Each structure stands twice: as structure tokens, then as C-alpha cells.
Amino acid sequence: xxxxxxxxxxxxxxxxxxxxxxxxxxxxxxxxxxxxxxxxxxxxxxxxxxxxxxxxxxxxxxxxxxxxxxxxxxxxxxxxxxxxxxxxxxxxxxxxxxxxxxxxxxxxxxxxxxxxxxxxxxxxxxxxxxxxxxxxxxxxxxxxxxxxxxxxxxxxxxxxxxxxxxxxxxxxxxxxxxxxxxxxxxxxxxxxxxxxxxxxxxxxxxxxxxxxxxxxxxxxxxxxxxxxxxxxxxxxxxxxxxxxxxxxxxxxxxx
Amino acid sequence: xxxxxxxxxxxxxxxxxxxxxxxxxxxxxxxxxxxxxxxxxxxxxxxxxxxxxxxxxxxxxxxxxxxxxxxxxxxxxxxxxxxxxxxxxxxxxxxxxxxxxxxxxxxxxxxxxxxxxxxxxxxxxxxxxxxxxxxxxxxxxxxxxxxxxxxxxxxxxxxxxxxxxxxxxxxxxxxxxxxxxxxxxxxxxxxxxxxxxxxxxxxxxxxxxxxxxxxxxxxxxxxxxxxxxxxxxxxxxxxxxxxxxxxxxxxxxxxxxxxxxxxxxxxxxxxxxxxxxxxxxxxxxxxxxxxxxxxxxxxxxxxxxxxxxxxxxxxxxxxxxxxx
Numbered sequence: 132x133x134x135x136x137x138x139x140x141x142x143x144x145x146x147x148x149x150x151x152x153x154x155x156x157x158x159x160x161x162x163x164x165x166x167x168x169x170x171x172x173x174x175x176x177x178x179x180x181x182x183x184x185x186x187x188x189x190x191x192x193x194x195x196x197x198x199x200x201x202x203x204x205x206x207x208x209x210x211x212x213x214x215x216x217x218x219x220x221x222x223x224x225x226x227x228x229x230x231x232x233x234x235x236x237x238x239x240x241x242x243x244x245x246x247x248x249x250x251x252x253x254x255x256x257x258x259x260x261x262x263x264x265x266x267x268x269x270x271x272x273x274x275x276x277x278x279x280x281x282x283x284x285x286x287x288x289x290x291x292x293x294x295x296x297x298x299x300x301x302x303x304x305x306x307x308x309x310x311x312x313x314x315x316x317x318x319x320x321x322x323x324x325x326x327x328x329x330x331x332x333x334x335x336x337x338x339x340x341x342x343x344x345x346x347x348x349x350x351x352x353x354x355x356x357x358x359x360x361x362x363x364x365x366x367x368x369x370x371x372x373x374x375x376x377x378x379x380x381x382x383x384x385x386x
Numbered sequence: 387x388x389x390x391x392x393x394x395x396x397x398x399x400x401x402x403x404x405x406x407x408x409x410x411x412x413x414x415x416x417x418x419x420x421x422x423x424x425x426x427x428x429x430x431x432x433x434x435x436x437x438x439x440x441x442x443x444x445x446x447x448x449x450x451x452x453x454x455x456x457x458x459x460x461x462x463x464x465x466x467x468x469x470x471x472x473x474x475x476x477x478x479x480x481x482x483x484x485x486x487x488x489x490x491x492x493x494x495x496x497x498x499x500x501x502x503x504x505x506x507x508x509x510x511x512x513x514x515x516x517x518x519x520x521x522x523x524x525x526x527x528x529x530x531x532x533x534x535x536x537x538x539x540x541x542x543x544x545x546x547x548x549x550x551x552x553x554x555x556x557x558x559x560x561x562x563x564x565x566x567x568x569x570x571x572x573x574x575x576x577x578x579x580x581x582x583x584x585x586x587x588x589x590x591x592x593x594x595x596x597x598x599x600x601x602x603x604x605x606x607x608x609x610x611x612x613x614x615x616x617x618x619x620x621x622x623x624x625x626x627x628x629x630x631x632x633x634x635x636x637x638x639x640x641x642x643x644x645x646x647x648x649x650x651x652x653x654x655x656x657x658x659x660x661x662x663x664x665x666x667x668x669x670x671x672x673x674x675x676x677x678x679x680x681x682x683x684x685x686x687x688x689x690x691x692x693x694x695x696x697x698x699x700x701x702x703x704x705x706x707x708x709x710x
Binding site (some may be wrong): 181183202203204207208212213215219220221222223224228231232233234235236238240241242244245246247248252255256259295296298299 | 390391558561562565566567568569570572573575576577579580581582583584585586587588589594640
């Protein structure tokens, strides 16, 4: 059983097929890149897997069970977390609270517990606080814990988004263009961070990225989309020389 | 905020202590004092909906009306079922406050549901419409006095009950939004899509905010009904809702301390302006302006909003939960 199975999935907006009969699998502890020219449907794939959209045809299974028709928060609860192409932090909340919020779904107790603060309330809050600080320390954000999320530098905001996603304890992490807007040294650090995250938390990562250096540098397998259809799949070396991929990016003449 | 519960008990004890000294107070000041308390409850509860959860509501007076009329109906109907002694009638009164709150919470549930599909101005209009419907229903309900209003309630509301409930409301809201559970409200406000993908059931939180906010407004309505001893549908009109919204915006969205302060200021200010024209040491034009106190009141609001658009305490919530 694969971790994620997307089979014959199509997403149609009116007459436009953003994703067309797409099939791919992801195994556990795998780092897969999803690339393609602008408008190829990469983010739509993310939105389908996380339940923001519902596919018009096909099935998406996570750990053998279908995710279609479930609300995004339920799907997150089953172990899929994501970051966003255009950063979506909780801007007015502190760095600490941004991450703490992602622990919300793991709470063992409900609203009465928060109101009456009975036995075990502080233990649970302390536990959460500790795990949040651990995560922040691992990613070097502990010193900024009290700063509002939207006051961080751009690179730190990207990192905080990853930390926040990790706090939901995912088995599959979807990263939507994490290198966007970064310079080459920042990209270098990001690549290390992604590799480290995968090993440390033993999870699978699906990476959407435009930057070929990043994708080719860290992905074990790459899936290429063009106009919503998969045109190639394989290890980076193979993708680099695939004539169809080159044609999709550079046009027929170049191929 | 490690021991909010002990703070609550201290506050309740202070209320009880202070209530011994309110007996001889000038009735006019006493009226203002109680009104301040009721307005704090209203403002703090709307702040949960608008300030913390980001759902703009213009219908808070509607919830207050539901609570006021429900609790008044309960005490008028069952007031002396348990006997005419003060403890007996008093416990019916407390049950009536609770019942009024529950009725308002049910109305909050009804309004919370459209909030799942609407946001911003559209939601504001729906909530406004809803509170007008409530007013319309009351205006035509013969058992509730219709256009004549409803009177005859015993004045059970006193300093202690008002401020005990103020303390409970502030405690409830603060403990909620400072807990990990309550961080869901703030997440919904800041970014709904991100909140949902962090595993937060945004539907639940939005409806919950409306239900809790409406419950508190309903209790405030009950306090009001049993203080003024007469309620009229026009007392819960659009302007009352706007008054509460102004308190929240002026105090600073999502700052409970600021909102409380704004409720105090905005209750006292119009009363204070009544007396300004009597101060002979003030220059003539100022006194003339003060004659039209609502103009001065509006002017002060405009100046405040121009100089502090984020509200009096608008930035405070950035430094919260250093240690939860």
C-alpha cells in the first residue's frame, strides 16, 4: 500500500481541465518533486490532495483510504500538511502561537477544559509549549518566539510555515514553492532544511518548485506536468534529458 | 496568567465587598455604574465574535433583546413559583438570566450558520437583518407587550450581580483565547484557509464564537431588563448594535482590556458631556458646542480614530501568551 495514490484524477473548472487523468504514487519516506511550466496544474494537485477542491473524476487515496469529499481540516488530521505558495501565516499571532495553533487538533480536551482549567489543563498546555519550543529550536526560530508572524524576514516566514505544518505531525508534507523569492545561498540552506526535515521526522515530502537547481538537487523522483497531464516521471537525471520535458519548457524546436 | 481562577475569585470577592458601599450612592451615578457593567459584558462578548474571530457582526443588540425578553418573561411568569422571599425570587432571577442567555445562544446558532458562507460586509448585513427581524417579531408579539414594551419586572439586578457577571465574562473570554483550544478563534481571524489546513475546524469555531458571544449578550440583556424594569423593542435597535461595535473598534479589536476601557469611556462620555455646558469657566463657544453633545461625542470619536486607528489598546495582543 502506497502512502498516497492519485489515480486517474481529473479536475475541471468549466471547460478548463487543470488536471487531466493524473496518476501517481508516493511511498513512505520519499522526496518527490512536482514540476511543470506555469499553469501546469501543480498547485491544483495540492488543493485536490488537501481537500480544498474536489476532483471531477478519479480517486485520491491516503494510506489506502479515500480523501475525496472530506473537509481540509479532517485531511490534515489524517496526516497531510502543507505550506502555501503565497505565505499564509497567522500574521498577528506570535511565532510561538503560529506553531501552537497547529497543535490545536491534537488536544485531548475540549472547550470546558480551556474555560475551567481543571486538572491536567496546565500539564497539557506545558506539553504543547515544550513541543512547540523544540520545533522552533530545531529550525532556529526560538529567539523570535514573541514576534508577530508577519514581522519576520521573508526567509524566516517560509521556514515558520514549514515548522507550523510539522506541528500537525504529518506523514506527508506538501511544500508549495518554498524557494520562491530566495537568493542562491538561501536556496542552498532551504535544500539542507528539506533534506533534514525528511530524515528527522521520517516523512514523505511532495515538493512543487520552479527552481530546477533545488528540484534536481534534492528530489529522488520527479513528476512533470504540462497542461494538467503527466508527461514524464523518473529520477532527476532521466527527467533532465527527457525530450518531452525539454519541449514543454523550451518549445518543440529546442527538443 | 498562570492562575486566572484565583484572580476570578479575588474579583468576585471585590464585587461582593464593594456592593456593601453602593447602597447610599446617588441613583443617577448608580444607574451609570450598572450601565457601564452591562456595556462591558456586551462589548467583551462582541469582541470575541468580531475582534478575536474576525466575524463582523452588526446584530449584537438583537441577541441582547432575545436575552432581555426571555429572562423578563421567565421572571414575570415564574417569578414567585418558589415563594415571595428574596432568596426564592432571586434564584428564579438567576435562572432567568441563564435562560435568557441560552435563548440568545440559540439565536446565535441561527446567525452563526450563514456566517459560514458570508464574510465581511455581507455578514454584517445579514446579522443586521437578523436583529431587525428579532425586533420586528417582538414588536408584534402581544404576550411580550408588542409596541407598548414590557414592564413590571422586579429590580433584581444590583451592583454585585452585574459586576460578578462582568468578571465571569472577562475571565471566560481571556482563558478561552489564551488557551491552545482558543487559538483556533484567532487563527480563523488571521487566515481561514491556513487555519483549515492546520487541522482547525473553522466551521465549529465561527459558530462557537457566535454562540458564546450571543449567550453573554443575552445575559447582559437579562441584567438590563431587571435593572430598568421596563424594556422596549426600540431599546435594542440598530443604534444600540452600532454603539457596541464602536466600543470594540475604539478599544482595539481583539484586546479585552481596551474594549473594557472603551465601554467605560463611551458610557461616561455622553453623560459627562451633559454637564459641560454648566462649566462657566469654559469659553462660550465650547459650551455652546457642548449643548449639542452628540456632535461633540461624534467629533471625539473621529479624532480618536484618526489618531489611533488600531484602537486604544490595539497592539496589546501581540505580546500575549508569553507564558500561557
